Amino acid sequence: MAVLCQHKIEEQLRFISEKANRPFISWSGEMDYVDPVYFFALGQACSFRQRFYWSDRANETVYVGLGCAYSIETEEKEQRFRIVETEWKRWMEQIAFDHNGTAATPILFGGFSFDPFKTRTEKWRAFPHAKMVVPTVLLSLKNKKTTLTVTVPSKRHEEMMKKIRRLMLLLSQEQRQPTSSLPTLVKYEEAQKEEWIHAVEKTIRNIREGKFEKVVLAREARLSFADAIDPSAVLQQLREQQPFSYLFAFEQEGQCFIGASPEQLVKKEGAACYSTCLAGSIRRGKTFQEDEKLGQWLMHDEKNLREHQFVVRMIKEAIEAVCERVQMPASPQLLKLQHIQHLYTPVVGEKCRAASVLSIVEQMHPTPALGGTPRERAVKEIRETEPLDRGWYAAPIGWMDAEGNGEFAVAIRSGLLCGKETFIFAGCGVVGDSDPMSEYEETKVKFAPMLSALGVERDE
Incomplete structure (x- = not known):
């Protein structure tokens, strides 16, 4: 089913691109349930350099993002929230998307620094004062439905599609929980x-x-x-040990900020x-x-x-x-x-x-x-x-x-x-x-x- 879904995704993205003259295109469709931590783990196997995970305290809304179709980031100190909000509205005018009968749309995921006026140390080099990202591939588990949203530039997205094909192929195989052990x-x-x-x-x-x-x-x-x-x-451990907390992970440039709040x-x-x-x-x-x-x-x-x-x-x-x-x-x-x-x-x-x-x-x-x-x-x-x-x-x-x-x-x-x-x-x-x-x-x-x-x- 996932491999067929791959062909459908590519076909629909081509159709959207031809129909609408926009810099970005997006398509959503329902699919069979996928374990979200397993989906997150597949991102590494498919060479997605950025990964995102979010689940609310009731585990009723879960989002897993792989890759980056578009990002908004700023080192501005005073207006960082408004800059992100303004850029998000502007970007939404540049995208053509097909809901395909779902309620799904692209989302923006990310975070902010606690205090933009504090001197930054080297360990936080990959985390600017504000950074929010539109994932290339978004898995949504909401209202007991599983939805996949793919968002790419309307042109020059061949490399992204290679990763997506690899992801769909792995999803068509038997799901296994992540087996990585924690080091000493x-x-x-x-x-x-x-x-x-x-x-x-x-x-x-x-x-x-x-x-x-x-x-x-x-x-x-x-x-x-x-x-x-x-x-x-770590995400798997947090899910098992902290079932009534928000789970989050934001990975980029080889660093991952992760927790259970x-x-x-x-x-x-x-x-x-x-x-x-x-x-x-x-x-x-x-x-x-x-x-x-x-x-x-x-x-x-x-x-x-x-x-x-x-x-x-x-x-x-x-x-x-x-x-x-x-x-x-x-x-x-x-x-x-x-x-x-x-x-x-x-x-x-x-x-x-x-x-x-x-x-x-x-x-x-x-x-x-x-x-x-x-x-x-x-x-x-x-x-x-x-x-x-x-x-x-x-x-x-x-x-x-x-x-x-x-x-x-x-x-x-x-x-x-x-x-x-x-x-x-x-x-x-x-x-x-x-x-x-x-x-x-x-x-x-x-x-x-x-x-x-x-x-x-x-x-x-």
Whole structure:
């Protein structure tokens, strides 16, 4: 069936190209179910140098992209969200596409750096301040349907078609789960641990002096392995171990930013938009009784409740600015994940006036859960005090469609795969009554999801 699909794709693309005089052409069609991690793994076998993966927390919407038909990237600091939005609208006018009876269209997938004013380090060289990509081949699993969308330039796409033919041939064969094993850990190093603890101490003093209410400080660990890490193997582990998180991967130039985030930034779906307040956390218990005790402590701890309220207040105001009505519970709930539990408050906005999901992302990033409050002063403190280049860590990552709908998560619980080296990241909210060593221990808990996905087990 897949080989026949290949001929149909080529035939339809020729037809679209002849019918419409546009620089880009795209075709979509339904196909049999394909395991999305398997599809992602096939990208490497077909020599696609860029790969993308996204699934929402309910696993109801999954996108896997291979290759790059078109990309929008900028190093502009002040207007990066608007530049991407404007370029996307302009590009949509240059494409002719055939839905073929489906609801599918090309989508734009990618992310942004946390702070464009922070000096970039070499490890983030492949990740500009904004980069979003239209995949050459997009697998969509949505509303219990599997759809393939192929997007190419209307001329000079022969090399792309060779890769697509190879992909279709492999898809026609028996599907097998990725079998790559995770290599042996050679070295584990917590980067600048003492500097980070001193930064926390300094920030606590500044908060007590009234300069801020909260500042989020992140740190990193560096892992060296005996061989290069296969992103497909890590993705498979994340899918098995973090079933209620957003899964994402963005691979290019031999580097892959990958993670399993529990935190939604914003979703726009027509006139409705959704967001999540997630702040305040503690580890999971080893027994049911211990887990319940820890959860109840979190639900009543003043520091964590205050930290959570900062996020609730900001996100509520941001959604109220673009929606006629906002609905949210009066008190937080518990969100229990494999290694950690959080205070969690869902937010729903009705009659949304925003032109696109990106315009809401621009207003919301960074929330107090990732930056602090007041926002501008907190981000400046992070820039000057934090011994880390966050790159895309803790920044928006997600997708947008032709109608401006889409969804972005906050790229936490994540790591950057660089051949035999991997960098993982974790942060915590610092307030006036924070204890530096307690905050350090919290970041160790937040390292756990990526460590586990990398096949590394460490004592808490």
